[in-house]
Amino acid sequence: MVDLSIKIHELELKNPVATASGTFGYGEEFTDFFDPGALGAIFIKGLTLKNRDGNPYPRMAETASGMLNAVGLQNKGIEHFIENIYPAIKNYNTHIIANVNGSTVEEYISLTEKINELDHIPAIELNISCPNVKEGGMAFGVSCPSAIAVTNAVRKVYDKTLIVKLSPNVTDIAEMALAVEGAGADTISLVNTFLGMAIDAETRKPLLSTITGGLSGPCIKPIALRMVWQVYQAVKIPVFGMGGIMNAADAIEFILSGSSAIQVGTANFIDPQISLKIIKGIEEYMERHGVENVKELVGALED
Amino acid sequence: MKRIEDLSVKNISWLNSNSYVLELSGTKAIPDILPGNFAEIRVDHHPGVFLRRPFSYLDVDEKNNSISFFVKVVGKGSRKLGTLEKGELVNVIHPLGNAFSIPDNKKVLITGGGSGIAPFIMLGRELKSRGNEITIITGGRSSEDILFSEEFKAYGEVLCTTEDGSLGEKGILTEHPIFTKDNFDFDLIYTCGPEGMMKAVAKIARDKGIACEASLEHLMACGFGVCLCCIQETTEGNKCVCTEGPVFNTNDLKW
Numbered sequence: 001m002v003d004l005s006i007k008i009h010e011l012e013l014k015n016p017v018a019t020a021s022g023t024f025g026y027g028e029e030f031t032d033f034f035d036p037g038a039l040g041a042i043f044i045k046g047l048t049l050k051n052r053d054g055n056p057y058p059r060m061a062e063t064a065s066g067m068l069n070a071v072g073l074q075n076k077g078i079e080h081f082i083e084n085i086y087p088a089i090k091n092y093n094t095h096i097i098a099n100v101n102g103s104t105v106e107e108y109i110s111l112t113e114k115i116n117e118l119d120h121i122p123a124i125e126l127n128i129s130c131p132n133v134k135e136g137g138m139a140f141g142v143s144c145p146s147a148i149a150v151t152n153a154v155r156k157v158y159d160k161t162l163i164v165k166l167s168p169n170v171t172d173i174a175e176m177a178l179a180v181e182g183a184g185a186d187t188i189s190l191v192n193t194f195l196g197m198a199i200d201a202e203t204r205k206p207l208l209s210t211i212t213g214g215l216s217g218p219c220i221k222p223i224a225l226r227m228v229w230q231v232y233q234a235v236k237i238p239v240f241g242m243g244g245i246m247n248a249a250d251a252i253e254f255i256l257s258g259s260s261a262i263q264v265g266t267a268n269f270i271d272p273q274i275s276l277k278i279i280k281g282i283e284e285y286m287e288r289h290g291v292e293n294v295k296e297l298v299g300a301l302e303d
Numbered sequence: 304m305k306r307i308e309d310l311s312v313k314n315i316s317w318l319n320s321n322s323y324v325l326e327l328s329g330t331k332a333i334p335d336i337l338p339g340n341f342a343e344i345r346v347d348h349h350p351g352v353f354l355r356r357p358f359s360y361l362d363v364d365e366k367n368n369s370i371s372f373f374v375k376v377v378g379k380g381s382r383k384l385g386t387l388e389k390g391e392l393v394n395v396i397h398p399l400g401n402a403f404s405i406p407d408n409k410k411v412l413i414t415g416g417g418s419g420i421a422p423f424i425m426l427g428r429e430l431k432s433r434g435n436e437i438t439i440i441t442g443g444r445s446s447e448d449i450l451f452s453e454e455f456k457a458y459g460e461v462l463c464t465t466e467d468g469s470l471g472e473k474g475i476l477t478e479h480p481i482f483t484k485d486n487f488d489f490d491l492i493y494t495c496g497p498e499g500m501m502k503a504v505a506k507i508a509r510d511k512g513i514a515c516e517a518s519l520e521h522l523m524a525c526g527f528g529v530c531l532c533c534i535q536e537t538t539e540g541n542k543c544v545c546t547e548g549p550v551f552n553t554n555d556l557k558w
Contacts, residue, residue, distance in 0.1 A: 025529040032305045045529075053541050060522050060532035062354050067524055071531045074541060217353060269525035270345065270355060272396065273307060 002286040003293045004279070006040075008238045008260050009161045009186040011095055011123055013040035016255065016294055017279045020242050020265035021046050021099035021125060021165075022071065026085050027092060033272040037093030038279065040261055043125055043189075044089075046099040049111050051077040055132060061198040061207035066217025066244070067266060068196050070210040072132040073101055078114050090120035097163070099125045103136035105153045112154050122160055126151065126185075129167030129192035131214045138192075141167035144179040155184030163240065166190040166231075168220075173227045174234035181235045189240035189263065190231060191224045216266040218244040225257050232258020232299055246274070248281020255282075258299040305399060305527065306334060309392040313369055315385060319447045321376045322418065323385050324361060327393055328369035334398055336363050336370065338405070338426035339518055339550045342397035343526035344372075349383045354524050355396065356380045357545070359422040359495075370397075373450075375418040399526050400549045403516055408434040409490035414504050416442045416476050416496025420451060422518055426493065427458035438462065438489075442476030442500065445469045477503040489513050494553075495520075505553035515553040519544050 004015035018041035019027075026044050027036040036042055054074030061068045075081070089096055098115045102108035108126065115121055128141035128150055140146045151164055164180040166173065168191035177188050193214025198207040224243020232239055241259025245251050246267045254262045267274045282294065291297060310327035317323040343355040358372040376382050387393065403426050411430060415423050420441050430437055437459030443449050446469040455461045463471030464479050472479050477500065481487060488511075494504040495518040508515035521544040523533035528546035535544050536557045542548065 022531075023529060029527055029529045033307060045531075051540075054531065054534070057534055057536070058522055058532075059534070060524050060530065062352075062522075064351060065353060067353060069524070069530070069532060074531050074534070266524075269530050270353070271307075271394075272525075272527065 002283055002291065004283060004286075006260055006294055008240070011041070011161050013095065013261055015040045015279050015282070016259075016261035017251065017275050017282070018043055018097075018240065018261055018263045019268060019275055020263035021127070023265040023268045027089050027096070028085075030272055034276045038276055039094045041095040041097050042092070043097045043099055043263060045075055046073045046101050046127055046130065047075055047078050047081055047111060047115070048073055048101050049078055049107050051075070051080070056209040058207065058209055059213070061213070063196070063198055063215065063217075064219060066215055066219035068198055068208060068213040068215050069193070070132045070208045070213035072210070073130055073137075078111055082114070082118065086118060086120075090118070095123065096121050097123045097125055099127050099165070100154075101127045101130060101133070101137065103133070105150050107136070108150055108154055109157055112158050116158055116160070123163055124158065124160070125163040125165050125189055126154055127165050127192070129165050131167070131169065131193055131195045131212070132210065138167050138169060141176070141192075142170050144175060147176060148179050148183040151180045151183035151185055161186050163187045163189050165192055167192050168223065168227055168243075169195050174230045177231040177235045181237050185237060187238045187240065188231060188235065189242065191220070191227055191243045194220055194223070216244065218246050220244045221250060225253060228254055228259055229257040229301070245278070248278045248285060251278050251282060252285055252297065255294070255297045256299070256301045258301075260298050304334070305396060307394065307396045310370070310395050312387045312389050312391045312393060314389065315387065317385070318450055322450070323374055324371050325374050325384060326369055326371040327395065328367060331368065333363060333365060333368050333370055336360055336398045336425075337402035338429050339400065339402035339422055340398040341400050341526075341549060342370070342372070342395050343399060344384065345394040346380045346383050347394070349379060352380045352383060355526060356384070357399075357520070357523055357526055359518065359549075360398075360425060361421050362424050373418060373421040396526060400545060401547070403493060403518070403550050404491075405429050405433055406435060406491060410436045410488065411438070412489045412492045413437065413439045414442075414476060414492065414494045414496070414500075415439070416500040417448055419494075419496030419500075419518070422495055423493070424451060424454055427455060431458045438481070440464065440476060440479055440481065442496070476500055477507065482507055487511065491516070494518075501553075502558045505556070505558050508553060516550050517553050517556070518549045519551060520549065
């Protein structure tokens with residue numbers, strides 16, 4: 001029997017496979033397909049203090065080997081989550097991790113304080129990288145001083161595991177990673193989506209109502225993998241890697257590049273059972289390569 | 304309960320130059336499918352096709368564990384599906400979405416534009432079995448687009464419009480004389496087709512105080528309520544066409 005468990009800061013994951021925020025709802029949407037309790041962790045849909053309707057339709061465009069989205073953090077707000085969703089998911093046999101969004105530092109703090117009171121949420125993922133909101137979001141994650149400011153502020157009010165989700169839309173990803181590590185992040189997750197756009201040549205119109213949106217899917221995988229590797233070299237804290245993971249081989253590549261655990265995102269839309277298949281695939285890979293403990297693979301890239 | 308499964312291509316029959324019926328069958332009993340439900344079909348091994356494609360069920364054959372879809376070729380995905388060989392496996396997530404409401408012993412009007420007729424074969428059968436008096440209008444650019452008239456005749460009166468006048472009344476669907484008759488009176492109107500057509504039908508229904516249900520087709524990435532891409536603006540905020548639709552009461556839409 002191979003050992004898939006891995007500890008990330010204070011989080012004991014039964015395996016290194018988690019689902020990415022915004023691609024797995026609150027987990028409930030997948031129970032017809034498999035038991036979400038099989039996962040290492042679930043990063044739930046991004047939360048904000050108040051209800052957000054998100055951006056107008058159309059907010060999705062299929063692209064070569066991927067898709068653009070401009071959802072814009074549609075959710076009913078933290079109070080609705082606490083009253084109507086949290087009770088149904090809190091006893092899943094896995095870690096529920098909240099993805100936290102704000103348009104100001106104060107909003108990030110207020111939201112974090114509310115989530116801190118929920119006993120069954122052992123970690124937050126500070127989203128400073130959403131490309132689809134006018135205020136906040138990625139604006140915090142593309143400059144070191146603002147990333148430091150928001151991470152510092154949230155760190156002061158939050159003692160559980162603090163994960164900071166980085167934007168790939170920066171010149172130097174390692175510099176951003178070092179900045180949030182210095183500001184108190186326990187772990188880093190990357191990458192969020194790449195800012196992109198799509199046009200219909202016939203009509204000369206953009207395909208998204210917001211013109212630009214976030215690119216995800218296998219088309220971003222090589223860039224995401226490179227960024228994870230650069231961050232792994234730069235920081236001492238563990239990394240959740242993601243970006244276009246479609247199968248177990250992709251997941252293992254991310255682990256070899258330095259991810260202690262991975263997040264499956266866009267692939268959930270195409271195969272809702274993919275995370276389960278990836279867990280099995282990692283297990284098979286380890287058996288085939290005589291790897292007893294998945295920790296041995298983290299950053300085990302050979303020359 | 305929705306499920307994910309591989310079904311095999313039983314038959315593909317082309318109806319005209321750009322549309323066909325895709326029939327899939329499995330070894331297990333098919334799930335309970337209601338008129339208005341849809342399926343997300345994966346198109347494998349085709350460059351440029353990344354996401355599944357949503358299709359309304361055309362019909363269900365419980366005896367033979369088979370389901371069929373009306374597919375109009377609009378892009379790479381729908382074209383590729385039409386080239387599959389008999390016996391090839393297709394991955395399907397289904398059934399998805401809500402369903403049309405089915406009254407008893409009422410007078411109903413069905414309006415289908417182009418490929419929007421797809422869900423109405425199943426709906427018509429169910430409506431007829433519940434004692435409803437049915438009128439069906441289908442609209443298209445030319446006679447080539449007017450499909451399934453024989454099937455619809457089994458349910459009630461069948462009317463049609465074509466923009467070039469090659470069959471039925473010349474003009475767009477809502478220009479059919481039935482809409483201006485003094486005795487235009489229905490308890491419920493169903494509509495599916497291009498958005499402009501559905502909006503025009505919804506307006507007629509609203510003006511005459513008749514309930515109207517529209518089946519919407521929006522771009523979607525997942526089909527089961529997690530990507531939040533297929534949203535429709537409603538009086539209660541944005542709703543997902545895939546889980547809270549595709550059928551909406553048109554009074555709830557900001558049309």
